[in-house]
Amino acid sequence: MANQKIKTNDVILQTVTQIILFIIIIFSIYLFFAGHNAPGGGFIGGLMTASAIVLLLIAFDIKTVKKIIPINYILLTSIGLMIAVLSGVGSFFYNESFLSHTFDHFHLPLLGETELATATIFDLGVYLVVIGVTMTIIQTIGETE
Amino acid sequence: MINFIILPILLPLLTGILLIFFRKQIKIQKVISTLISAISIILSIYLVWLVQTEGIQTLEIGGWQAPYGIVLVADMFASLLVLTTNIIVFTSLLFSFKTIGVEREKFFYYSGIQFLVTGVVGAFLTGDIFNLFVFFEVMLMSSYFLIVLGGTKIQLRESIKYILVNVISSALFVIAIAYLYALTGTLNMADLSVKVSELGQSGIITVISVLFLIVFGLKGAIFPLFFWLPGSYKAPPAAVTALFGALLTKVGVYSITRVFTLIFITDVGFTHGLIGWLAAFSMIFGVIGAIAYWDIRKIVIYNIITAVGVILFGVSTMTFAGVSGAVFYVIHDIIIKGALFFIIGALFILTGTANLKKMGGLIHNHPLLAWLFFISTLSLAGIPPLSGFIGKINIIQGGFETEDYVISFVVLFSSLLVLYSALKIFINGFWGEQKLAKDEEKGSINVLYVPITILVVISIAYGFGVELIYPFVSQATETLLDPTIYIEAVLKE
Numbered sequence: 001m002a003n004q005k006i007k008t009n010d011v012i013l014q015t016v017t018q019i020i021l022f023i024i025i026i027f028s029i030y031l032f033f034a035g036h037n038a039p040g041g042g043f044i045g046g047l048m049t050a051s052a053i054v055l056l057l058i059a060f061d062i063k064t065v066k067k068i069i070p071i072n073y074i075l076l077t078s079i080g081l082m083i084a085v086l087s088g089v090g091s092f093f094y095n096e097s098f099l100s101h102t103f104d105h106f107h108l109p110l111l112g113e114t115e116l117a118t119a120t121i122f123d124l125g126v127y128l129v130v131i132g133v134t135m136t137i138i139q140t141i142g143e144t145e
Numbered sequence: 146m147i148n149f150i151i152l153p154i155l156l157p158l159l160t161g162i163l164l165i166f167f168r169k170q171i172k173i174q175k176v177i178s179t180l181i182s183a184i185s186i187i188l189s190i191y192l193v194w195l196v197q198t199e200g201i202q203t204l205e206i207g208g209w210q211a212p213y214g215i216v217l218v219a220d221m222f223a224s225l226l227v228l229t230t231n232i233i234v235f236t237s238l239l240f241s242f243k244t245i246g247v248e249r250e251k252f253f254y255y256s257g258i259q260f261l262v263t264g265v266v267g268a269f270l271t272g273d274i275f276n277l278f279v280f281f282e283v284m285l286m287s288s289y290f291l292i293v294l295g296g297t298k299i300q301l302r303e304s305i306k307y308i309l310v311n312v313i314s315s316a317l318f319v320i321a322i323a324y325l326y327a328l329t330g331t332l333n334m335a336d337l338s339v340k341v342s343e344l345g346q347s348g349i350i351t352v353i354s355v356l357f358l359i360v361f362g363l364k365g366a367i368f369p370l371f372f373w374l375p376g377s378y379k380a381p382p383a384a385v386t387a388l389f390g391a392l393l394t395k396v397g398v399y400s401i402t403r404v405f406t407l408i409f410i411t412d413v414g415f416t417h418g419l420i421g422w423l424a425a426f427s428m429i430f431g432v433i434g435a436i437a438y439w440d441i442r443k444i445v446i447y448n449i450i451t452a453v454g455v456i457l458f459g460v461s462t463m464t465f466a467g468v469s470g471a472v473f474y475v476i477h478d479i480i481i482k483g484a485l486f487f488i489i490g491a492l493f494i495l496t497g498t499a500n501l502k503k504m505g506g507l508i509h510n511h512p513l514l515a516w517l518f519f520i521s522t523l524s525l526a527g528i529p530p531l532s533g534f535i536g537k538i539n540i541i542q543g544g545f546e547t548e549d550y551v552i553s554f555v556v557l558f559s560s561l562l563v564l565y566s567a568l569k570i571f572i573n574g575f576w577g578e579q580k581l582a583k584d585e586e587k588g589s590i591n592v593l594y595v596p597i598t599i600l601v602v603i604s605i606a607y608g609f610g611v612e613l614i615y616p617f618v619s620q621a622t623e624t625l626l627d628p629t630i631y632i633e634a635v636l637k638e
Contacts, residue, residue, distance in 0.1 A: 074165065074168075075165070075166065077165075078162050078163075078165035078166060081162045082159075082162050082163075085155070085158060085159060085162065089155070091148075092148055095147065096208060097147055097148060097204055097205055097206055097207060097208050098148050098151045098155070098204065098206050098207070099206050099207040100207050100208045101207065
């Protein structure tokens, strides 16, 4: 025992992370949906979600995080790009010009009268691309020896 | 279909994204990218035909009207360049299959190419100056990726230089747009043209136009701003260099042409005179570089700078002959530079060296390659039946009409030296004592004949079919010289 290195115990950091993580993610999702009428949107929402995952990376290590969130971020980026581009292509079927967006009011359970806009789909693409790119950068730098 | 003119941008973009999913399946990547590239060629031929029969095509993206939303404009000049771009990309893909290597292919090489095409085609088709900036960045990001992909020492060193230069020029681009926006309050090119002509001949407009000249000059490698080009274009593999050499500088040239025929036409005496002299010095420095080196890549790379000078001189004359010559020459130059870089790449594969002094007698074992190179050389210099002739003769005619005799003679003299520099490769590399027996060669180039032959045949056909191409070029020239056609098509007044 004497010659063994003293292992740092991150119990406080890890416990706090487990709670704060959800608050950050919920806030990022709030920002994502707020984007239409208030400051926020896909870019800042995506960065915020990525920062939550980064906090997880700081508190634990890369292997653990990969086990908790088994996502290939490069694929996530391309899926996000695909969603964003196809949301523009969708207007082709209605003989409108590329990237034309529309909205309508729907009556949803719990939420009541809600305005749903197709621009959100584009924003979802942006959101996924931002998470994917940020996490790819951080993971690639973190993994290189 | 109203969305037709976005397809040349959208197809490569979607393909690039799709290819990310097939990272490890190289066969699928090759098939999809070649197929889409072939479809793009057909689409752009249709686009040229559409512009020819129905006039300038515009698309207001998202349905927002012209000065308020982004508008894509396909006039004849842009459409012809889109067509040429797609031909080069197609042949470059064919060239890549055997030369690029599995390691690079597995690391998103084909996606990189498709995103590069998205940027280049987007830059040609956009009608909004900030959107032009964005497409420049799309193109540059992909070119950063392609220049460093592989990670050899020289690539790392040269990509740092390349990125530094381009980041600075992009920052200048944003600043230039900010000045222009502060002055006019609009970003749409047609609207800018109207607003700038309302402001008239004020000093600040001239200052901003020179700032734009510096920005696009950095991208397009004109005289004092070409310092980054020879090193950077030497680093990546031949298929990538061919794409860069044929396309990237031409986007800068296209932007200068567009901006100085549409927006900044109030103080022609100063701005276009400046462009003319910078073009003259580009030609002079280009040929100095081309005759100075014994490295086959450097010889062709310096010829890019000369060609940029020739085209810009044609634009700077602002006469029908000069501008139509520039349009002829830019298309010719994209094709012939592609062909030359492919042949240089093939030579490198055969001999394993870029040093001309270590080659010799290649014509004994590779007569077809030698004669293809010979034809490209004559075409590059502008020998009459071939494609470089008609452009240069028109440019010189434009120069004589505006009485720019000195620069016109620089064009003529530079042709001579360009011919000398390229024939130096032919005489030392292909003729003379055979230094390499058949079995000593470093690799096989049999499949590489396909892309090279396609380009050389197109170049020959272009030279002989000038009569057929002339109506298209003259339509492009009319639009360039008369901004009201462009403005009316976009703003629909």
